[in-house]
Amino acid sequence: MNETFAQTIAEPTTCLWWSHAFSNGFWVFVGIIAGTLVTLLASFILACLKKKKIKRNIKFEISFNISKIQEWKGLLDEVLEASNSDNMEDCLVLFDFQKIILWTVNKTISDGTVYDYIDQESIVTLQKLTDFCTLFYSEKINNGVQKFKDNPDRAGVAKMVRFWKTLLDQHETRLRLIESKL
Secondary structure, three states: OHHHHHHHHHOHHHHHHHHHHHHHHHHHHHHHHHHHHHHHHHHHHHHHHHHHHHHHHHHHHHHHHHHHHHHHHHHHHHHHHHHHOOOHHHOOOOOOHHHOOOHHHHHHHHHOOHHHOOOHHHHHHHHHHHHHOOHHHHHHHHHHHHHHHHOOOHHHHHHHHHHHHHHHHHHHHHHHHHHHHO
16 A cells, blocks of 8 residues: 555656646746736726826817917907007907816816926916906906997007007917916
């Protein structure tokens, strides 16, 4: 019986069984490591793509807001031309400062990732723009235009247009600075 047991231990099939068990365990371990690395790589690539998309959206929002400011400055020119040609009552302009978009910026501010895309100075600038582009200022300029329609005053219109153009120029300059940093 001892010889049989000794022969069984010495047989190569026992060693093969042990090597298959080790081999299978080793390849399972390698598979787990490979799967983890693939998952980490995929997560990294998706995070980079998301970050790139957010940055592209912020650039779009900045350029869109610059175009809106230029549109408003064009409306101010129309008001000035109408007052100079004594057709102020025919001037049909409506300033709607709430037409800016900052959804992506606001979302990144909410989730705390805004600093990955823009610096603190740019954030302050965008918050000032948001504070400016409200119903209050829209009504203020629209009421000013209406006042000059009711009582034409070229000097008053010119002064009002200069004031609003200066304000809009400041916002546009700041937005262009942010745009150049992106």
